[in-house]
Amino acid sequence: MTETAPHPPESDHTLDARRLLCPMPILRTEQALRPLPTGAILAILASDPGIEQDLPAWCRINGHTLLDLRPQGRGEWIAWVQKGE
């Protein structure tokens, strides 16, 4: 079992990027965030292990906040990104 935070962040929207290969989960995240207002939280489901490295890097260079990123078994991950300015 992986360690989990007591409360997962509350998301406004969810993106299912499972079965998509790198870099599609990132491209889809960008698309999904685009229409959202600053501060909105997007939950992302992914199954490409590249997400563990790519999402933090992408958030950093684009000024978004990665609130949490955790594996949830069966080769899947969940992440919460808060849209930056």
Place this chain on the structure above:
Amino acid sequence: MAHQTPISALGLLSGGLDSMLAARLLMDQGIHVACVNFHTGFCIQGHTSAMRNPEPNAKPPRHDALHAAQLLGIKLHMVDIAEDYVRIVTDPKHGYGSNLNPCLDCKIFMVRKAWQLKEALGFHFLFTGEVIGQRPMSQRRENLPHIERAAGVEGWLLRPLCAQRLKSTEPEKLGWVDRKQLKGFHGRGRRAQMELAQQMGLLDYPSPAGGCCFLTDANYSRKLQDLWHSRGERQYTMDDILLLKAGRHLRPAPHFKVIVGRDETENNFLSGFRAQRWLLQAEGIPGPVMLVEGTPSDSDLTLACRLTARFGQGRHSPQVTIRIAHQGQEALRQVAPLPAEEIPESWYI
């Protein structure tokens, strides 16, 4: 001295060392740099590792351009051009390289797309990390000017790593870029680039051995060619090109082929593509997932079941039960595993 309005340049960033060095050469002159990376559907990234169980000590998969941008501290625009890119792959004006890589058309297309983005962002010029003579087709000396001419950006595409061997570009003539601080690299050697990387303190870059896309790979190209041949036309969907990256592919007859997962991760991956196909797996015995694609007859499906049994742990049993899933329906079929000698080499694509 800093310019009053900072000069800005948009680079095509593959994530390899050359494009990183090119970006740094400009950044070190005080130029504001951002980059673009295009997703064609054929890019080699974490794909293979995402589809197969990772090697025990493998580095975690990551997107090279994204990490290069992070390392350089610059903005990266990731642009999906996969849909438009189909015509570049299926009908390249300048033909293919040694495999199905349409490098010249690809470069021209990407430079054109990058120019559109540069205009939208209001940047001053474009740059790439190309080096004369490094790649056989797209980086031949005579082809470099052709790329920018064909893309309609003549004079506005700077190649900082080999600029001193090329005609001055507009940004150099206008004094935006100091030509003396650019390089005159050429040829296939990597020494000069590695020394420059050392000087710049760039240590974490992907190995230059990895090609930039699957189209340069002979095995991949053979599978794509087979796909076109079997369909009688040069077309593909995104699912097609993803599936060509996974599993073992066999074509027992022109009208159908099978794809066999090689490990659990690949099995899971293939299972995601069951729509429009047949998904086969042994019941109660460990073994691979098999996808059948095309227009198989009932006896073809029996053959595919026998192959599925052959590749699983029931290969020495007299009978194996195979579950066939297709369009929401499931059926079981008892078959004898196909003996190894009945699988001709020619079936392997």
